[in-house]
Structure formats: C-alpha cells, structure tokens
Amino acid sequence: MRISQLSAASGVPIPTIKYYLREGLLPAGEQTSATRAEYGERHLRRLRLIRALLEVGHLSIAAIRKVVAAVEDEGMDLHLVLGTAHYAISPPVEAHPDDAEWRRARAEADRLVADLGWQVDAAAPARDELAQAVLTLDRLGLPATGDALRPYAEAAMRLVSEHEIRTIPADRTREEAVEALVVGTVVKGRVLDVMRRLAQESVSARTFGAAPRS
Amino acid sequence: MRISQLSAASGVPIPTIKYYLREGLLPAGEQTSATRAEYGERHLRRLRLIRALLEVGHLSIAAIRKVVAAVEDEGMDLHLVLGTAHYAISPPVEAHPDDAEWRRARAEADRLVADLGWQVDAAAPARDELAQAVLTLDRLGLPATGDALRPYAEAAMRLVSEHEIRTIPADRTREEAVEALVVGTVVKGRVLDVMRRLAQESVSARTFGAAPRS
Numbered sequence: 001m002r003i004s005q006l007s008a009a010s011g012v013p014i015p016t017i018k019y020y021l022r023e024g025l026l027p028a029g030e031q032t033s034a035t036r037a038e039y040g041e042r043h044l045r046r047l048r049l050i051r052a053l054l055e056v057g058h059l060s061i062a063a064i065r066k067v068v069a070a071v072e073d074e075g076m077d078l079h080l081v082l083g084t085a086h087y088a089i090s091p092p093v094e095a096h097p098d099d100a101e102w103r104r105a106r107a108e109a110d111r112l113v114a115d116l117g118w119q120v121d122a123a124a125p126a127r128d129e130l131a132q133a134v135l136t137l138d139r140l141g142l143p144a145t146g147d148a149l150r151p152y153a154e155a156a157m158r159l160v161s162e163h164e165i166r167t168i169p170a171d172r173t174r175e176e177a178v179e180a181l182v183v184g185t186v187v188k189g190r191v192l193d194v195m196r197r198l199a200q201e202s203v204s205a206r207t208f209g210a211a212p213r214s
Numbered sequence: 215m216r217i218s219q220l221s222a223a224s225g226v227p228i229p230t231i232k233y234y235l236r237e238g239l240l241p242a243g244e245q246t247s248a249t250r251a252e253y254g255e256r257h258l259r260r261l262r263l264i265r266a267l268l269e270v271g272h273l274s275i276a277a278i279r280k281v282v283a284a285v286e287d288e289g290m291d292l293h294l295v296l297g298t299a300h301y302a303i304s305p306p307v308e309a310h311p312d313d314a315e316w317r318r319a320r321a322e323a324d325r326l327v328a329d330l331g332w333q334v335d336a337a338a339p340a341r342d343e344l345a346q347a348v349l350t351l352d353r354l355g356l357p358a359t360g361d362a363l364r365p366y367a368e369a370a371m372r373l374v375s376e377h378e379i380r381t382i383p384a385d386r387t388r389e390e391a392v393e394a395l396v397v398g399t400v401v402k403g404r405v406l407d408v409m410r411r412l413a414q415e416s417v418s419a420r421t422f423g424a425a426p427r428s
Contacts, residue, residue: 051354052354056350056354077422077423078422078423079418079419079421079422079423080423082418082422083415083418086411086414086415086418090411113412118412118413118415118416119415119416119419119420119423120412120415120416120419121415124412124415126408126411126412126415127412129404129408129411130405130408130409130412132404133401133404133405133408136270136401137397137401140265140266140270140397140401142397142401149405149409151373151376151377151378152373152402152405152406152409153409153412153413155369155372155373155377155406155409156406156409156410156412156413157409157413157416157417158369159365159366159369159410159413160410160413160414160417161413161417162365163365163369164365164414164417165417165418165421168418168422170421170422183351183354183356185411185414187347187350187351187354187356188366189407189410189411190343190346190347191344191347191363191366192366192369192370192406192407192410193403193406193407194340194343194344194347195344195363195366195367195369195370195371196370196373196374196403196406197300197304197340197343197399197403198327198332198334198338198340198341198344198367198370199332199367199370199371199373199374199375200300200374200378200399201297201300201332201333201334201335201338201340202332202333202334202371203371203374203375203378203379204293204296204297204300204379204382205293205333205334206333207293207379207384208291208292208293208296208382208384209291209292209293209294209333
C-alpha cells in the first residue's frame, strides 16, 4: 500500500509517519519508483507498537528507538527484547547508593527477591522501586521485611504464572509480543490496582459497615 | 507534654504544629495557663496520621481536613471513615458522561463489579478508574470484558480478603485504622505493582530466555 493508505489503515497522519521514517522508528517502504514506496503489514504492526509505546507507555522518542532496535535485532532472544521494553516503561526511581539507609533498603529488597528464588537481573530497575517502598515503610515505622511483603509477592506470582504469561503471543511477531507486554504491563497494572481498591471497599463494607452507603 | 516536647516526640517542627492547630487539623491542647497548653498521645497519633496523608497519600490540606473531620465524627461508622480516606487518596480520573464511548466503558465497568457481587458504592471513584482502563483497552483493540479482567479481580480479592483486611487495626483508635488504610493502600499498592513486574521478568526469563542475563 502507499503512504496515504498506510495512514488511513493505521489512523496515523502522513506527516507523523514521515517523522517516524526520518527518526528510524519505522523501516523504509519498498521503493517502487523515485517518488513512490510500498508499505505492508509490518509497517502497520510497527505503527501499532509505536502508538502503544507512546500512549500507554509514555515513552520518549529516544526510548522508543531503543525498544525498536531490540525488536529489530534478530540476534536478541525474545526474553531480552521483552526485558528492554519492560525496563523502558518502569517508573523512574532515584537510587541513593551513598546513603546508608538506602543501601539497607536495597539490600532488604535484594534479599527478598533472592528468598523468593526469582530470576531477576541485578540491574533490573524494579529492584530500586522495591527498595523505595521498603524505605517508605521503614520511615513510617511499619514492617518492611519478607513476612510483611511476601503476600504481595505470592499474589503477583500467581497472577503472572497462571494467567499473564499466556497473554504474551510468543508465536506471533516480536512487534506483537512487545506490544502485548507494554499494554499488559501498564494498563493491566492499573486494572489490578483499581480492582484491589474496589475489593478493599467491598470487604470493608462487609467487615466494618452497618449498611450499604447509598 | 508541652508543644516543644510534642515537636521533639513527633519530629514535626513547632511552626508546622501551630499551622495544623490554626487549620483545625490538630485539636487544641488542654490550656493549663494563659500561655501554656498540654498535649498528649492523641495529638501524637494525629500528627502521625497527618504525616501519612501528606507524604504517602499526597493529599492537600483541604482533603486532609475532610479525612480528619470523618475521624472525629463519632456518629460515622468505621467503614464510612475508612471510605472517606480511601476516596480522598484515589487518583483523579476525568469522567466524560456526555461521551457515548465513555458511557459504554463505564457501563462495562459497572457490569463487571455487579457480576463480581462486590459491595461498592455507586459514587466510588474507582468505578471511573476502571471505566478509563476499559476505554484504553478498547481503543487499542484489546479485550476489555469480564473474561479478560476477571483474573485481576480474583487476584485482588484473594489478597484483600485473605491478607489485607487483617492489617487494618479495627481494635485501635480510628486515627490508627485510617493511617494503616492510607499507608496500606498507597505503599502496598506500589509493592504489588513492582512485585508483579519482578514476577513477570522471572517468568519471562524461564519461559523465553536462554540463560540469565548477567
């Protein structure tokens, strides 16, 4: 299809498509004449992926370029490609390796991951996020050890291993697997958070409430 | 204790304590002379609660005043007090009742809550949050019906009913129950989110990866 058709099929305006081509996010079409190029299914898939990374992952163009490079690097196994996208969408956390309190919290986070027997890279940004939560609980004088956090680890692992892993289409293209991962991680993370607060309200109503509120 | 001792015991500076007194967030001490007032345990507890609402819940002073008013209103049962705090810390979502697409998403969210049999107020802000997630999934062409979201509802309910409800100290003061709810909802929500991403990495490594990354 021509660029106008690619635009119509994807809903992405032509100037935006040209911008993605210049930035190297979208591979060039097949040149059929000096002024005309043909685009195909893979361009449509790539545009869907870019949209998910932008609108759901809130990634910068530079971060999208890194994810796209991983998708295109056929020497990278799927776990590494997914990991690149996963790290890119992690909320940024400021580590404080010079601070003794921070180092203790990070050590506690690492011990927790080790005790769970999970296979997580030493450089995974989520380790710092966990350290940040441990630090907050500590400062409020609340328990932040394995016993207090294990129910959350178990609930998360059950959800991921019994359900979420099956939603990554490993048999489809790498674009589709990454798109499913990004949307799944971000939007379904919001779903889990809101479901938890709805469940809290319901359980609180039944435990502490006299009658329904309305 | 005197205001200087209250400051030392709570870690809150005297000018901040005076500000909370003026704003009505902290009840007045017992006046023992024209220039001296006595403060006690309840003032300490209240300062802890204000700190949790500010630092963890990121509430405004106006929102804290509402939560404090609920804590002080002995005619309100604990479920309503907890609900007031719970709604105050919900992330704001813009509802679009004039938009047909939004109304469909909100109806889907309400149907899901009804199908689950959960006791949730019709005005709960989490219903709009769920509608927002449904809308995002819809727009990306992904399933957003009960079947797709039920695993998240079930994981959340199991965690809340088997674990979290026991962490609300219903036998202590209302201040302590609300503080536990706010910290539990916000910080443990972050813990659940990060545990899920750590679990995803571990399961991905075992499913799609060749060897550990480092």
